[in-house]
Amino acid sequence: MLFNSIDFLVFILLFFGLWPVMRRRDNLRWGYLVVSSFVFYGWWDWRFLFLITASGLVDFLAALGMERWRERKKLLLIGSLVANLGALAVFKYLDFAIENLNGLAGLVGIEVSVRPMGLMLPVGISFYTFQSMSYTIDVYRGRLKATRNIGHFFAYLAMFPQLVAGPIVRATDMLDQLKTVGDTTEQGRFEGLRLIAHGFFKKVVIADNLAPVVTAAFAGEKIPSTVYWWIIMVMFAFQIYCDFSGYSDIARGLGKWMGYELPINFNRPYLSGSFREFWGRWHISLSSWFRDYVYIPLGGSRKSAAAGHGNLWITMLLSGLWHGAAWTFVGWAVLHSFYLSLERLTKWPERLGRIPGGKHAAVLAVFGMTTLAWVFFRAESFAQAGGILGVMFSWQSTEVDVFRNLLSYKALAILALMVGREMYCYFRLPLNLDWGEGLLVRVAQPTMVAVVLMICVYLRGPGSEFIYFQF
Amino acid sequence: MWNLGRKILAERSLLAIVLAGVLIVSVGMRRVDLGQNEVSYAGAEGEKAGWARCADVVITGDSRVVFGVSGNVMREHLGDLRIVNYGFYGCGYDEQYLRAIDEQFAPDSGQKMLVLGITPHSLTEKARRRNSFKVEKQRFESRTTLQANAVRHPRFFLPMKPSNFVRAILGNQKGKANVRNAKVSNQPDKGVNDGWISSVQSINPVADVDNYRFNFFNNVVTENAVEKLLVWVRKWSSSGILVFGFRPPTSEAMVALEEQLSGFDESDFVERFEAAGGSWIEMDQYKYLSFDGSHLHRDGAIAFSHDLGEKIRLEQGPPTDLARKSFLLSQ
Known part of the structure; x- marks a missing residue:
């Protein structure tokens, strides 16, 4: 079920209609959450439910087993990881592997033609698999006590606001929260609605209105204009940011209405002055997952500088593949690994920051380089990415009329709005005004939220799925 | 009341x-920007994308076909056949669209006819790659009963152009209708949705011609696109389907633009089309009223549909038993 659908509106009215009653008792609350979440998830395709149930059961039982048979907990952990990563490998990477195998065999002159399986990719598999894995790993490490209540566990795993596109919540945070009734306050409910309205605005007004222009650019023949492609790529940078962070905002808002706190997933990433900072602000729940469960266990940067770089590259490459089974995602990850390594070696942002205006230049440079990396993320092939980068870096101009036709005024206006918003935040202009507490304020704040919701209805772009669903 | 307010x-x-x-x-x-009886263009196309095995006569192509041909009008000449306009906005003849066209014929059809609207743009790689049919199909498949009903009823909530949004806020009643502000065929349809979208917009015959120049920016008719279409034409005609082709009428300015930029060699295409088993129908390109210099106005579309139906009837020769029966019944 998509957040931006009428089905979801009906679902959420029913859910919150019964929530005040259902949340009072633990088992009832967990059961209600699980059933609702399964309805939400099964709305796409009920067959997906078997996989999430199987995946969850493996981890639930493995964690219980670890506490009962401590001497075999490593074996149980390995079993759980194999089951989780195995499911991910089959559904997400099998066809990619087959295609590469066929290609590789052809290169060395061997006639191999294994047919791709064409399996359907279950929505959000990468998100809930990682969430489930974090539970068993944390129980293995002794950081978490395994829950004995299967409803409690599945309420954590399948909780619908963040099930299909994050934030990836940790069992250490969420299992505890789910133990409580989850009381809400008036302030919390209003904050939740504000986040939901803001999230919808980002998704349906910003991202969905930029999407057609970006899609047309990548579908069409190569337009030989440097300015055109820079504009398109900046548009894509904002499209993906608003698409994904919009989802996270809605998820967090729904969480607040339920009385739970989901972690912040985006913290104005395009205002970062270094790549290290960027990865601390972009998809924070995934970055920290990879940091805690891959990078640090590999040794981090503790052993030597060279090993640190190696671990960084391994982590980033895995992160690239997490996003999708295509070499273009690996290309995107390689570029970011390179940026991070270069930054570690040269410390260029700090050096640049010492000269007047250098900090601003660093932010601009990080944004520009991030935008370049998005070319690989969005392109359908290396050839297309190469062609676009070629145009972006060799000055080519074309008729001004092209822009009039290919870049709609609406999309350009939205781009200007986003750039303006980022500048506003960057120069630390007051984003959340101190409204005080008067009667006028109590009306003005909800009025603003209402206007945003109305704009979401009438100025929304062509409906589309959230980009991160495919991951 | 006071308590509720508080x-x-x-x-x-x-x-x-x-x-x-x-x-x-x-x-x-x-x-x-919306009248009471209007439905969104996207809604109408979304409906169509879900059709299958429903027709005797399938008319295909891009928006020039969508706005230009009414199956219900053609029935006056071809008898009571099931005639559907299966055109999609910006659509190129890509493989998925061709396969879907193939699936439109009703299994019990006694007279299968395919009428392909050929515009230069529909034979370009860009149109094929954009695959606008696929987008509509996906939209159709992903929507649920609730969403389907939402498309049909509360048109009220459809998105607006920013300019119309401002007008709605400020109360300026001089709203501007656009291409998407159109009716699904209602005349003379006897209540049957034939896939035609009629437009009653104010007429400005050169309004959008210049914009279409950019359809052919780095994008011309390709041999690949033509050949892929002709493969299907051979397949259809060898399986007994009557295949007709025509160039959907437009304005003189648009034809001039296409001749100049698209690389479409019509005479060569027609020769190959006929060699593949199709019959080409010459239609007057400039006779019918266009509202924007590209697409036909409702009055132009009705006149054109009459002419197309009549020409196909003449081309087709003596009707088959089923068609004859239907034709006689319709008299």
């Missing part, structure tokens, strides 16, 4: 939801 004020989220509802309804009531 409660609402005390609960800002409730106040925001109530205000949002009031604002949405108010703006929707003041919108100037």
